[in-house]
Amino acid sequence: MTEFDANWPDDADGDVFRRLAAIEFEFAKTWSVDYNVDFESWPPSGPALELLRFMYGELAVFPPDQSDIGYVQFQIVGPVTYEGVTSVQRRASSAMQLFGGVCESWGVMR
Template sequence: MSWPDDADGDVFRRLEANGFDFSKPYAVDYNVDFESWPPASAALEVLRSQYGSIEVFEPDEDGDGYVLFQVVGPITYEGVTSVQRRTSSTMQPFGGICESWGVMH
């Protein structure tokens, strides 16, 4: 398969190299980072309304805080990047951005 030469494409290439089965649905974890902490309660409400359950990870000695949500389904480049774009656009007024994701396999 061929993916764009960007960070998301790199993840897809690593998954493929490790024998990832793209034909199965998976839970994809998405992280939303915020310019300031804590995120506005309205931002959390929007994320809950869009994605259901969310987890808020407070800042600690290992890094900044973030909010995590999951989307279950097939894993495609367009699917992952569209969730990131849509979430970043929605979170922009709250100082949030969705640039990272991961999947356990």
């Protein structure tokens, strides 16, 4: 069993970590974590995309469709920690605030 701090805050991200722990997710392994940035209006501006590329590298842009409002996704590879995930979300959201963007969702494929 992997050692980790199971005292995650009572918030949406903490809930995800508790669900991952319940399925015996290997937190110490290296994973590719997907982060999604939502924008108030579509499409995101060129400068917003340029800044995200500068900060995080390659982006995937998913335009709106019938079931989704559209988002921009980037990935970071490394161990999955609460502090790591939430700090990336805070940095990305802070950088995208001027462009009407926010990073509030993330995921990892097992």
